[in-house]
Amino acid sequence: MPEQAVPGSSEHAWPLPAPVPSGPRPRSRRSARDWVVDVTCFLLAVASGLVLVGITVSEPDPPAAVLVFADIAVGGAATLALWWRREWPVAVALLLAVIGCFSEMVAPAALIALFTVAVHRRPTVVLAVAAANLAGSAVFALLRPAEDLSFVWVVVFGVLVTAAVVAWGMAIRARRELVVSLRERAVRAESEQLLRVEQARHTERTRIAREMHDVLAHRLSLLSMHAGALEFRPDAPPAEVAAAAGVVRASARQALEDLREVIGVLRESPDEGGQTRPQPGLADVPALVEESREAGLRVRAEYGVADLGAAPSVTGRTAYRVVQEALTNVRKHAPGSVATVAVTGGPGTGLTVDVRNPARTGGVHADALPGAGTGLIGLLERVTLAGGGLAHGWTADGEFRLTATLPWPA
Template identity: 55%
Template structure:
């Protein structure tokens, strides 16, 4: 820890609490003691020019003054108390003038203004009393008092400047610490956001793959007498879908397990390119191969100008809609309508004759072979479209079916 910060942090300690002296403290205390002795000797020589051997008062002044200089050793622990005692003694003890000045400086450094002001007043009064008792024949009393006020103001101003600098150091240290914590928080939030985005992306993919697996496995279960060619074809689709699902699962686990930013970035960089709206025909054919009956209507103007993010979100909406249709309306005809143009936006609508209350939060009894759903697919689509600036509507239709409709913005 830098020395300036360590010194400044002691300002936060409770008054009277002992602190460990640093090497700098020993040096400063030694200089302060020598300075107090020097000023005390000069003041003492001016008050008692004949020395301590001439009168008892001079001896008392010398002894008490020496003790006040020694008392400076505890000025860091009890600055106010020592400053008050030395301030009172300085009104009569000439040798204590230097020690009183050092004690006043210590109070200005370590205590706030509301504590310093009474100590200043006490020192001004004490110095005025001393000046009146020991006047200078070469200077008028008013100028002596003015000089005392200037000296006291200079000592307090110096101490206040030191205190202000220490608090500035603490403020800058705290500001830097808060900035570092905020940066770490932003990095953590960005990492969590990226992981949530990837998890949401993988949910759409895995739900699609697993629903295909379930459909083909169900076909094999209910048609054990199917021709070997159909069994082999279904088994091949199951194997391929399982392989793709495992690959997708491996990727998302690799990303979510990343404990640092570098690991997360490395895992993200290995993710395969995400599909866009151009891959919707392949998605429809894959679903048809799984036994779904789909009627599509794709009408995108200027498809080359479609932003990649919009195309990717549109693809996920179609994928989730088909997955839900396989889960909740097996064997039904699914209508997929995708249209869009620049400045108009992209509209995706998927309709199927699903019984009312399947996707809108209600429950119904499960049937044999039905694919279980987590109920978070529509929620994830809502979050996806909202983040893209679009909107999502879903619910039962008047004829007892179900409609999923999303709109995504397409800037011109």
């Protein structure tokens, strides 16, 4: 899992702690830490067992030497089973619990095995192994009763020690699970951050593509119309040819300026506080229509809004883009036709933009201009984000109609 994923920086591995297993632990090579812990546990179990046997031997009525020797031999051999407590903790703990019924030497090793079970197994398994340990200690107390302690006190002491070992092991298990959970949350949060960054990049690319389409498609369609006029009228007077060429050059320059300004606006960070190009609004629609007329497109415009400049910025900008896209599509797909633009509405009633045009009539620019086919899709997304709706299609009268409804709060 990546520890850190910041654009422009390298990634570093972040090792996670191994999750606490609930089943048999797979065999693996012991690390240096495992070797130290295992050897320490073995030496501690042997030393503690010898101390217990020594205390028993020092009593006024010690057991027979043969029993003591057998206890040390069997207990010492059983203590070697701790080496496999990582792979089979339950089996080792139960084996030591059974041997603990007869051997005092194995008691510390049995507690270490019980601790391992408490760390690596479910509570139900831990309680079962703990009960087996208590049963083994009770049997040992019956077979070899202590002179200065009653059977009840021996059992109570065994319960207290077993409960302490189990509680300690389960506390370590809970802490390990908590650490693993926190690490997983951190990794998941970083993964989600990577997804958010990637989504932001995708959104920005989509925004750039939309702005480029809205700005350049309109400008380049005008440029194509002027160039087409030069192509279809090669015998025009030199003055008209020069004028048309000047319009083509001016349109190309304006397209480049629009491209530079759009990219500049999109690259600017909100924190930079730089000057950005004012976005067009509803008040700029008449100028847009007039620009299309100058390019040769026949447009009838009707404005049923008392004050075009009073429209909200989002509503006005969206309405402008709707008219711009509609007129661009008319120049591409229905050259020579007459487009009708109607903008009506007001505060409280909403804003309606309706653009109609008949099918293409041939003539100049009979070859339709190429298009990406995504203009209406992007326009629908823009109108939807503004809280409005968009409808388009052919009417019964044979006209293509594009209608956008946008909110205009009172």
